[in-house]
Amino acid sequence: MRHLLRNLGLYAVAAWASLTLNFLIPRLMPGDPASIMFARFAGQLQPEAIDALRIAFGFTNEPLYLQYFTYVGHLFQGELGLSVAYFPAKVTDVIATGLGWTMLLAGAAVVISFVLGTGLGVVATWRRGGWLDSVMPPVLVFLGAFPYFWLAMVLLYVLGFVLGAFPLRHAYSDMLAPAFSGEFLLSVLHHLVLPASAIVIATLGGWMLSMRSTMVGILAEDYITMANAKGLSQKRIMFHYAARNALLPNITGFGMALGFVLSGSLLTEIVFSYPGQGYLLIQAVRNQDYPLMQGIFLTITLAVLAANLLVDILYVWLDPRTRAR
Amino acid sequence: MSRRLLMLCLSLMSLGGLAHCSKSPQESAQPAPAAPTTAAAPVKATAMTVIQEQQASWIRNFNPLIAPGTARWPTRAGVYEPLMVYNTLKGEFVPWLATKSEWSPDNKKLTLTLRSGVKWSDGQPFTAKDVAFTFELLKKHKALDFPAVWSFLEGVQAKDDTTVEFSLTRPYVPGLVYIVHQPIVPEHKWKDVQDPVTYTNETPVATGPFTEVKVFQNQIFELGRNPHYWQQGKPAVESLRFPAYPGNDQANLALLTGELDWAGSFVPDIERVFVAKDKENNHYWFPLVGNTTTLYVNTAKKPFDDVRVRKAISMAIDRDQIVKVAMYGYTRPSDATALSDAHDRWRSPEAVAAGDWTKFDQAKANALLDEAGLKRGENGMRTLPDKTPMKFDINVVTGWSDWVRAVQLIAQNLKQVGIDASLKTYDFSPYFERIQKGEYDISIGWTSDEPTPYHVYRDLMGTETLRPIGVVSARNWNRFGSKEADGLLHAFEATNDPAEQKKIAGQLQMFFVQNAPAIPLFPGPSWGEYSTRRFTNFPNKDNPYAKLTPNSPPENLFVLVEVKPK
Numbered sequence: 001m002r003h004l005l006r007n008l009g010l011y012a013v014a015a016w017a018s019l020t021l022n023f024l025i026p027r028l029m030p031g032d033p034a035s036i037m038f039a040r041f042a043g044q045l046q047p048e049a050i051d052a053l054r055i056a057f058g059f060t061n062e063p064l065y066l067q068y069f070t071y072v073g074h075l076f077q078g079e080l081g082l083s084v085a086y087f088p089a090k091v092t093d094v095i096a097t098g099l100g101w102t103m104l105l106a107g108a109a110v111v112i113s114f115v116l117g118t119g120l121g122v123v124a125t126w127r128r129g130g131w132l133d134s135v136m137p138p139v140l141v142f143l144g145a146f147p148y149f150w151l152a153m154v155l156l157y158v159l160g161f162v163l164g165a166f167p168l169r170h171a172y173s174d175m176l177a178p179a180f181s182g183e184f185l186l187s188v189l190h191h192l193v194l195p196a197s198a199i200v201i202a203t204l205g206g207w208m209l210s211m212r213s214t215m216v217g218i219l220a221e222d223y224i225t226m227a228n229a230k231g232l233s234q235k236r237i238m239f240h241y242a243a244r245n246a247l248l249p250n251i252t253g254f255g256m257a258l259g260f261v262l263s264g265s266l267l268t269e270i271v272f273s274y275p276g277q278g279y280l281l282i283q284a285v286r287n288q289d290y291p292l293m294q295g296i297f298l299t300i301t302l303a304v305l306a307a308n309l310l311v312d313i314l315y316v317w318l319d320p321r322t323r324a325r
Numbered sequence: 326m327s328r329r330l331l332m333l334c335l336s337l338m339s340l341g342g343l344a345h346c347s348k349s350p351q352e353s354a355q356p357a358p359a360a361p362t363t364a365a366a367p368v369k370a371t372a373m374t375v376i377q378e379q380q381a382s383w384i385r386n387f388n389p390l391i392a393p394g395t396a397r398w399p400t401r402a403g404v405y406e407p408l409m410v411y412n413t414l415k416g417e418f419v420p421w422l423a424t425k426s427e428w429s430p431d432n433k434k435l436t437l438t439l440r441s442g443v444k445w446s447d448g449q450p451f452t453a454k455d456v457a458f459t460f461e462l463l464k465k466h467k468a469l470d471f472p473a474v475w476s477f478l479e480g481v482q483a484k485d486d487t488t489v490e491f492s493l494t495r496p497y498v499p500g501l502v503y504i505v506h507q508p509i510v511p512e513h514k515w516k517d518v519q520d521p522v523t524y525t526n527e528t529p530v531a532t533g534p535f536t537e538v539k540v541f542q543n544q545i546f547e548l549g550r551n552p553h554y555w556q557q558g559k560p561a562v563e564s565l566r567f568p569a570y571p572g573n574d575q576a577n578l579a580l581l582t583g584e585l586d587w588a589g590s591f592v593p594d595i596e597r598v599f600v601a602k603d604k605e606n607n608h609y610w611f612p613l614v615g616n617t618t619t620l621y622v623n624t625a626k627k628p629f630d631d632v633r634v635r636k637a638i639s640m641a642i643d644r645d646q647i648v649k650v651a652m653y654g655y656t657r658p659s660d661a662t663a664l665s666d667a668h669d670r671w672r673s674p675e676a677v678a679a680g681d682w683t684k685f686d687q688a689k690a691n692a693l694l695d696e697a698g699l700k701r702g703e704n705g706m707r708t709l710p711d712k713t714p715m716k717f718d719i720n721v722v723t724g725w726s727d728w729v730r731a732v733q734l735i736a737q738n739l740k741q742v743g744i745d746a747s748l749k750t751y752d753f754s755p756y757f758e759r760i761q762k763g764e765y766d767i768s769i770g771w772t773s774d775e776p777t778p779y780h781v782y783r784d785l786m787g788t789e790t791l792r793p794i795g796v797v798s799a800r801n802w803n804r805f806g807s808k809e810a811d812g813l814l815h816a817f818e819a820t821n822d823p824a825e826q827k828k829i830a831g832q833l834q835m836f837f838v839q840n841a842p843a844i845p846l847f848p849g850p851s852w853g854e855y856s857t858r859r860f861t862n863f864p865n866k867d868n869p870y871a872k873l874t875p876n877s878p879p880e881n882l883f884v885l886v887e888v889k890p891k
Contacts, residue, residue, distance in 0.1 A: 082523065086384045086386075086395070087391065087392065087395045087523075088386070088388075088391065088395075088522065088523035088524070088525060089384045089386065089525065093384070094384060097382045097383075097384065097543045098381070098382055098543070161578070161582075168578065168579075168582070169568075169570070169575060169579075170544045170545075170568070170569075171544065172544075174544065174545045174566075174568055177540070177542065178542065269381070270381070270571050270572065273381060273544075273569065273570055273571050273575050274381075275381050275382040275543045275544045275569065276381070278381070279380070279381030279382075279571040279572075280381060280382070282571070283380065283381070286753070288754055
């Protein structure tokens with residue numbers, strides 16, 4: 001319990017630091033949104049329009065510390081302000097259009113990749129020197145070296161464009177209205193296959209190798225020899241004695257990986273026109289939409305922190321040593 | 326912590342996650358027509374699929390008064406409508422909600438006669454009161470006055486149901502375009518709107534051809550016909566579909582797979598990539614009626630304050646090669662007037678003939694630079710009279726590949742005449758800040774996009790748009806202001822006689838050609854692609870009734886009402 005509380009304190013500090021950076025970084029960039037907007041209509045707007053735009057977006061020349069207090073104050077009320085790129089929609093509304101989809105894609109991809117990779121690692125180590133153990137790691141590492149979006153493009157081109165087996169874009173068919181029907185859910189799954197595969201293929205190797213290396217160490221432990229001597233079933237030794245102990249480093253990695261996968265899935269989303277946070281973020285950066293950028297980074301930060309907290313809780317359950325006094 | 330409590334926590338968390346995942350798509354769901362039974366059902370032949378905005382998910386916003394580009398296309402011209410529409414290809418104002426415009430003899434009063442019998446999409450009549458109300462809104466909310474009409478307007482009055490009178494503070498004939506291009510909103514709906522600047526107007530009531538929001542989801546929306554549209558029997562298209570594509574690549578992919586009927590994106594090597602896929606149905610038309618891509622030199626700095634240096638730089642540039650290599654041959658070299666084909670009617674042959682400095686001529690460029698006292702040093706590179714080397718960056722936007730290539734070629738050209746120029750790429754926003762503040766030596770850019778050459782030149786050489794270095798200036802990035810040009814510009818503002826306007830425009834061109842305030846490179850193509858698989862009667866070079874591109878409202882109205890299902 002004390003271990004958890006101490007971690008909670010750490011999380012609070014991490015959250016505050018990320019909030020502050022989140023506030024500072026966009027403001028240190030040159031340029032301002034009104035002029036970008038003006039430029040988008042290369043020459044079609046009047047000079048006076050820039051002033052009008054600045055008024056519309058409510059840009060202030062307040063000192064930075066005052067802006068910071070307003071920002072933190074609003075944050076605690078769940079107010080993220082108005083988006084510039086999607087003016088005059090609220091940032092919370094804009095993020096709400098894509099958050100569920102990003103969570104679905106990144107979540108599904110991480111879970112599949114983790115379970116599959118770890119499972120492969122366990123089996124490969126148990127049958128050391130077998131075909132699985134000799135073929136899979138190099139292949140997966142080779143695939144894992146490619147950036148997500150590149151794999152995404154290859155999948156899109158081969159399976160989507162050339163073979164036509166999967167849809168080229170979007171999270172569900174344009175012909176359907178979102179509803180809780182079998183047809184809609186099938187459509188969502190069908191659209192999820194390619195983008196999720198791109199992430200899974202790229203991340204599988206990492207899980208498998210790290211699992212394999214810890215498993216190899218664990219198998220040399222005395223308690224494994226002991227369990228063998230006791231005549232326990234091979235399956236029980238593999239999962240309860242070896243895998244459960246070898247899983248610990250991978251669980252820690254899971255929390256970290258979620259952060260990477262979230263950012264990687266942003267790129268994948270763009271390739272598949274998946275209506276998640278990825279493209280929103282690009283739009284926000286292009287239009288210097290500070291409120292939206294802050295909102296997106298905030299959701300990503302909080303998601304990663306929450307995942308790590310979850311991992312900590314799991315850890316307490318998996319590793320009795322952390323429960324000590 | 327007991328294991329049971331922990332399990333409870335975990336299950337709660339996972340539930341929360343699930344609830345969130347399943348809730349958000351539902352929240353964005355709108356009542357939609359019954360979905361067809363198969364997911365891969367073909368699109369209805371009567372729905373035209375268009376792409377104009379590139380977004381990954383749609384935000385529901387049909388407010389025509391806020392910044393162009395923030396509300397969903399075609400809110401400003403398609404859902405709502407302006408009083409008249411300027412047709413660039415015909416060079417005239419086409420009556421729309423107004424049938425006639427008339428200037429008073431002193432050009433300080435503009436009277437518009439409105440079309441009678443026009444109805445809003447809820448069946449209420451459209452009157453002069455709506456027009457007056459719209460302009461009053463702009464007066465009350467500065468942030469809605471993008472065309473800055475209240476910088477020259479004194480008042481707007483509805484004389485009777487079909488007559489509106491605009492009084493101006495000074496004679497300002499070029500202001501007509503800003504008045505008649507303003508989308509008009511219905512008073513009976515908007516008088517109760519709390520804050521029109523942040524109003525998203527989710528269910529529009531308007532006069533345009535497409536006013537009914539049939540479907541609105543985060544990745545697609547569909548607009549249906551206005552039941553009360555004033556043009557009998559139009560539009561022939563039953564509805565417009567807008568799938569969300571996040572970028573040019575995805576949009577171009579959809580264009581190639583034949584999903585799109587109409588688009589306005591830049592496609593490299595279009596003959597091979599797009600037309601060859603389906604010769605019969607895939608077409609494009611890139612008339613050179615955009616603004617002119619221009620090389621800006623900072624005339625507030627030495628040596629660019631010397632007209633000989635500006636002309637020499639221009640002569641050192643091989644425009645033919647740039648057009649061929651960087652622009653896929655989509656355009657042609659500009660002449661010295663800097664006017665694109667949008668202003669062909671205004672072009673003065675005398676000015677074009679006098680402008681020899683847009684022709685590639687290295688010998689002449691070298692002679693002019695020598696004459697300006699910029700001698701070549703030991704290494705063949707030139708120096709200023711005070712011995713500082715002529716070493717400059719040419720600014721361009723990262724990722725604007727056609728312009729990046731153009732600037733690479735220009736830098737090579739300048740090295741050949743002894744000017745050490747090199748390409749410097751910036752992200753858009755620092756690039757734009759530098760050019761606006763005048764904190765640059767050489768930068769590529771664009772000119773104004775308006776019905777007459779008046780604005781092009783006002784923004785390149787009038788003192789009204791001139792700001793000191795370090796102060797953001799929306800126009801006149803070259804920092805060139807001249808009293809003589811001012812006189813011509815004011816004369817143009819005060820006359821309504823076409824012959825007189827043309828004469829002054831000719832003098833403005835002559836002045837520009839003599840002084841070379843900026844260096845025009847090539848006129849910008851207006852991008853437009855269409856497929857005749859499902860729809861016909863798009864404008865093209867054989868039938869140039871309007872611009873093809875959806876990107877320059879309000880001219881897209883012509884296409885929206887003329888296109889027919891096959």
